[in-house]
Amino acid sequence: MPAWTLAIIPIVIAFLWLLFRTKKTHKQQQSSLSSEYFKGLNYLLNDEQGKALDIFVKLVESNWDTIDTHFALGKIYRKNGEMDKAIKIHQGLIARPTLPERYRSKILLELGYDYLGAGWFDRAEGLFKEVLIQDEKSKEARHNLILIYQQEKDWYKAIDIAIDLFSENPSVIGPMIAHYYCELADISGGKGDISQLENLAYKALRYDASCVRASILLAEQASAAGDDKKAIKIYQSIEKQDPESMMLVIDSLIRCYTNLAWQEKLYEYLTGLQQRHENLFLQNVLADVLEKSQGKQAAIEYLSGKIKQQPSLAGLQRLISYKQKTADADKVFDDLTTAISIMRQDSIEYRCQKCGFSSNTHYWLCPSCNNWGSVKPCVVEPGKLA
Ligand SMILES: [Zn+2]
Structure with a gap:
């Protein structure tokens, strides 16, 4: 038995639910319906999807209430990565001349997900736009269009759509729009168009006053300009x-x-x-500043005091390197320093606050959960000694 037949369980459940639901009203019609359904299920279990689909499509035409089974089946195919089969189901539905209008945008959405899964972004985009024509308020279509534009780095289009959603959920959509403006500001900076860079960074701040990235862009610009x-x-x-x-x-x-x-x-x-x-953890930063302004001894004294209050590998490593240079300590120090620096290289410095993804590199867009601005410096240094 192919492993995927296990995945049919939800279809069986959906089917039984349909049987139960139709029982009270159309007893006679239901009995022929159910025998056809069992036939279809049997084909599915025998891995004869083509024949099963033929039966299901005929059934849906005689009773559009059974459409949920098609959606469930489509989802399972999609989950298993069989986009071609999911597409076939949904295209079959949309092509039915008897399709009631109320199901059209739902089917288009499902088909859009199939295309997304298959990586056909422009086809998916077309479908989600069509959903918006059918159902102007569809948030689902908008969210998917945003994902597509984000993938294609078409930031202006992403902004256009996101702005429609902004007023309903400013705390989530605002930071997204701000990052889109920052992406555009980055591009303008790369082209040397400074006034546009600033203009876009300020727009980012207008949508999210806490947008750190926009502040960094503006500060870097100011510093570069002297x-x-x-x-x-x-x-x-x-x-x-x-x-x-x-x-x-x-x-x-x-x-x-x-x-x-x-x-x-x-x-x-x-x-x-x-x-x-x-x-x-600013102790090494402060030690650096002290060393430059008041000399090495001041830095050592500061660090020796700090290391007891806030022990950290980074501080310890720095202290050892100072002592090594001043007191001519033996090779043990050398090895210790090397060992600690290796440990520190392995340590995680940035972590996503939403999904826990961690990395040595800073990302504005979390590569794991796709949230903007959720990857942040670790507040407690991972190499911290207990
Ligand atoms: Zn994340």
Whole structure:
């Protein structure tokens, strides 16, 4: 018996449910219906799908209430990756001259899913658009069109559709639209069109005031244009948008302060930031700043104190490397440093807040669950010592 026949169980359930439902009203009609249905099921179980489909299509024409069985069957084929069979079912339905209008958009949606599954995006797009003509309010069609445009990186089209959904669910759709504008801003930046880049980044912020990515784009732009003061202001504003994301910009922020030779202000700012957000691991960053402004000894003293309050592999590694250079310690230190740096390379630095996907690389769009802006720096350093 082919393994997929197990998948027929839902069809049998749907079928029994139909039998039960029709029993009370059309007793006679139902008995011939049920014998035909059993025949169809039998073909299915014997893996003769062509014959089974012929019977089901005839049945649906005599009683459109049985259409749910077709949908269930189509879904199973799709789940098994047999898109051709799912397409055949839904195309068969749509071609029926007796098809009642009320089922048309549902079938088009199903067919759209089949095409999506088969990777035929332009055909799927056509169908979902057709659903919108039939049923102007269809959210499902809109969401699928958005997925297609996102896949094709057609950000303007994605924005057009998403804006229709915005007012109903601003907290979910707003961040999506903001990321589309950021994608466009990135493209404009690549072409050197700075005013367009800024324009688009501000649009992103209008749809999502917490869009860290838009702030980063604006700050990078300001810094590239030589306005480090403005860049610092924007980078710092990210703390209000999402404190954890400060870790994404800390190096750039330090570079701006350094360009202005504001070492003391930088130290002050970072100390405050660390106090406001204990979970941000800034000890090595602060040690760096201290080393540059007050020398190695100051950095060592700071780290030796910190490492006891907030033990971390990164801090330990840094401390060892300092001691090694100053106190001429033996080769053990060398090996330790190497071992720790290997451990740290393996550690996960970014994690998706929605699905738990983790990675060493930062993504704006989670490759696992397809959510925008959900991949964030890990707040508790994975290599942290207990
Ligand atoms: Zn995710």
